[in-house]
Amino acid sequence: MDRPAEMFDREYEWSELTRFVRYPGPEATLGVVSGRRRQGKTFLLDAVCRAAGGFYFAATEAGEAESLHQFGTALARHLGEPVPRRFAHWDEAVEVLMTIATSGPTPVVIDEFPYLAKVSPHLPSLIQRALGPQGRRQGGAVRLLLCGSALSFMGSLLAGTAPLRGRASLELVVPTLDYRLAREFWEIGDPALALLVNAVVGGTPAYRREFTLGDTPAGIEDFGPWVVRNALNPGRPLFREARFLLAEEPELRDTALYHGVLSAVAGGNHTRGGIAGYLGRKSTDLGHALTILEDVGMITRDPDAFHGKRSAYRITEPILAFYHAIMRPEWTDLERPGYAVQVWERSQEAFRSRVLGPHFEHLARTWTRWHADAGTLGGLRTRVASGVLPDPAAKTGHEIDVVVFGRDGEGRESILAIGEAKYGDVIGRGHLERLERLRELLVRRDARAAAGTRLLLFSVAGFMPELREAARTREDLQLVDLDRLYGGS
Template sequence: MGFINRTVELDRLQRLWDSGTAQLAVVYGKRRVGKTELIRQFLLKNSGIYYLADKRTHHEQLLEFGRVVGDFFDDLIVRQNGFIDWLQAFQYLEQRSHDRQFIVAIDEYPYLVESARETSSLFQKGWDQYLKQSRVCLILCGSSIAMMESEMSSRAPLYGRMTARFLVEPMDVYSSQDFFPKRQFADFLTYYAITGGMPAYLQAFSGFENVEEAATALCLDKNGLYANEVNMMLRQELRTPNTYFAILKAIAGGKTRISEIANDGGFTVTLVSKYLRTLEGLQFVEREVPVTEDKPHKSKKGIFVLRENFVRFWFQYIYAFSSDLAIGNFRQVQKKFRAESHFLESIAYEQISRRTMWDLSDRLFSFEKAGRYWDSDIEIDGVGYNAHERKIAFMEAKWSDKKMGPTILNKLRMKAARVAWMRDKREEYFVLFSKAGFESELVSIASEDPHVVLVQQVTVMGR
């Protein structure tokens, strides 16, 4: 399978290269999101060096880096002897850049920092003394979000030297489906409900005939490629992850308010609040408030949700059944998964529908904000609005084999009437997403009313 998407990131990297000047770019993001492949594709088009740091000593890192650099320049002395320190390495690279432009990509940069605490200070000095006026495009890449963001903070040595930063995010649903070119959307969603938009998971799952077979081989089997995935992700970022495990397990189980999470784990609200801030920074969870809140940071309606489908799946089906899976007993987990797979798909479809709303500006209007809405009595899957235009859209998504009829639209209208935002001064739109399609009466209503938009799966009707 060829390289999929990442055109925005590749175009940005290419513009750095095309400038012909010195560049210091930081590329970071979670494990499996495709950072290394992105850099590899960039290197395929342009000339450069790729070095993968690991847990070896500082001295060994310099020897191995020298071997890689020596191979690239066909320099036997550097290949055999390596470099004494990073300043010598940068001086050598600067001299080599007189004759040619090239990339130096250092992957898993946090391992370099771990091997010698002064590494970033030496990189700062090497950049200022040698590389800043060169034609070297230096890329520092890492999977530890905490470490990489620390290295980019205002107190870090490299602050002010970076010319670009790339936070590589999971792929959108359309790019994700490209990993399953022979599957219809409904079939693909059974996979996406587990993998989300993480390219490595998508690639691995796409090689199986069905999602249960893939999940069993890759995740439930104790020797599966991703059986220990979330455990490793957390331990990479956190020294004492046990409390974080308990908090994430509670959220995966449907506990979303701080008080609920605290009660579930037997923690204080103060402790949970502190740990949730860390998990937010590491992009494991995100805080949501009703989209119409005027001051979201101060809202008391905030809830916490998992950012990734796979983390939810891992806690619900792997972490929760670790004893069974350790002895190869898959039966209970598979039974639970079969019973709940539709629920996982429904959650994923609701997420996709909210994101798809942003693509409907030609049928609706340009959103300023979009997200979920709830209060003490009602929940609405999606709401998007533009305060300047005084327009608001309300969305309902149903992943059901039953066609959607006018009753759903009428219920959504009643819910909308309960939303106070610019009441009596606004123009309302209604967007309905359905797996199975729509009854003829509802199709007729939408054909006559431009304020009603119907989307079957992810295809807008009547375009």
């Protein structure tokens, strides 16, 4: 199947779907496709059906009888029948569905499957039966793809004792575009502008076209006006997107609590204790809320590099971090047209410290994990983290933004590099000396580190000339600017 020319990237996803759909076996097969909302799953699966002559059905929030009516109407239209099919129950509908592959492997997509399963909980069991020996004898080479954005539900479809466990031949997660692909997608030449835009909207494709009608900042000087006319404009869909993301998740029932947790994290409270203190609750009361937010992909828990039992929570979707750091505290003024410019002007410090700074640190770890080569890091990395290095003598702890782990020749874990990321600072000798002191402290406290552990310094504002000169002669020092972050290794 030829990938549509208008499809940006998604080469891996398209190749996996092609392999699944073109499997020549005569039996029916099952695939599960998931991913956060607005990532282009529907466009991807609809394109598969168009390319292979398949059947695509998009479920809606409706009762069982209405869903069956919609399904029967869509199926009859696909089969070229003048009268809609009438199904009294889903077992009949599934039985018919599994027989439509009359001329070879045929993709069948049920999009927003959680809507159907919510009102018809027995549906996964019916599909399991159709995929079993009896169903295979009666059916054909249907390539059934179940798709949904409710990540916790889609993950549970194939887990534990679920009916469909062990039945799927494809488990595909459609991710957001990473920061480099997002820059290409937005067609932004200036990496400094690309980083600013990415800090607000991330790599969600729909935010460029559907949500902003292709409005891209004309340059750095247009970034603020672009934020005002899109993210802070009550007449644009991006304005309420963060609220809708929570409202659309069926697992998030107490939205006030979840918004509170996200606001705490966006405000710099990354531990469970810090979040609890911000909300005025006991840390033990937040376990369920944090787990649910992790399950639906809105936060992630990053283990501390130096303490196995400690971790830091981070918001995964930039539009959520931007909303809770900038918009939610100013919501009353933002809802009144004409006040967005004032809100944006007085929110500059919060934007730099609560949005840009943490986002740049995250991109520094992302670059180190996926783009930096072994020559840069001094070996092959196995994982990248951040952490707080204890300093008992000074009775304090030192935050290290980037900690790179690898393995030595005997297979033992080693620390290849440590790094610091500063968005707004021109990095000079003082930053390097601090990192050198932390390396000395780390060598004394942790056998995984060595005197040759590499030092990584990340900056948007740039580096002092004497630091660039030092980097030319020192193998253990690497400077990473925006050009390298977006294009080099």
